[in-house]
């Protein structure tokens with residue numbers, strides 16, 4: 646799905662600074678208590694967790710426990726290897742695993758998830774799981790990207806005859822990303838799942854995805870883009886994607902923009 650090391654390198658170029666700005670800008674959406682038990686879903690290789698989220702939480706809360714989870718063991722291995730922190734535990738876990746999360750019923754006061762839920766299928770299941778593990782009055786804080794140059798091209802190429810046969814059940818072609826209005830789609834599902842006081846903000850930033858070279862460096866980290874494409878065509882898919890990004894940006898400079906959905910809600 647992802648190459649953990651490449652993901653860390655390439656997201657350091659712009660994604661991480663965007664997340665940091667968003668957290669600083671929307672921190673007022675969160676109410677802090679003296680003691681917090683925090684869950685993160687989709688922590689990846691740990692840099693956002695430690696360098697952004699835990700750094701921010703430490704300034705607001707004196708006593709907290711933080712469980713950072715991710716589906717992929719290689720992400721957790723890299724996080725555990727590189728980031729030791731007294732209050733933080735990294736653990737492999739799938740947010741769609743209904744049995745596992747029964748053990749954490751009403752355990753957490755806050756749930757964070759950064760750039761994860763836009764690719765997790767079966768939203769009714771993950772919404773039910775995060776609702777059940779959250780304490781009454783607990784809060785969720787989610788950041789998703791609704792569109793960016795890589796996703797625009799991935800959706801467009803996957804609909805072409807040449808590629809569509811390989812991309813039928815592609816990990817990065819989620820209902821959220823394919824929706825005409827991803828924001829209202831996800832908000833309605835959260836509302837149906839019982840969440841209240843839902844607040845949403847859309848933030849748009851520019852990226853460095855403007856030319857072939859920068860785009861190629863970025864998309865290489867997302868190994869699921871072409872995972873079902875035959876070996877001999879894999880690179881052709883990425884090349885076509887990055888050539889198209891460069892052409893589109895020449896036509897419209899806003900093509901390189903990335904949109905984030907920032908969502909908070911209460912149980």
Ligand SMILES: C[S@@+](CC[C@H](N)C(=O)[O-])C[C@H]1O[C@@H](n2cnc3c(N)ncnc32)[C@H](O)[C@@H]1O
Nearest residue numbers: 687688689693715716717739740741759760761
């Ligand atoms: C784009 S990365 C974001 C990583 C990190 N939060 C960051 O901001 O850099 C998305 C992460 O979600 C994880 N993920 C995908 N599906 C998941 C699932 N079902 N349960 C838990 N994590 C999942 C992936 O393994 C990946 O590490």
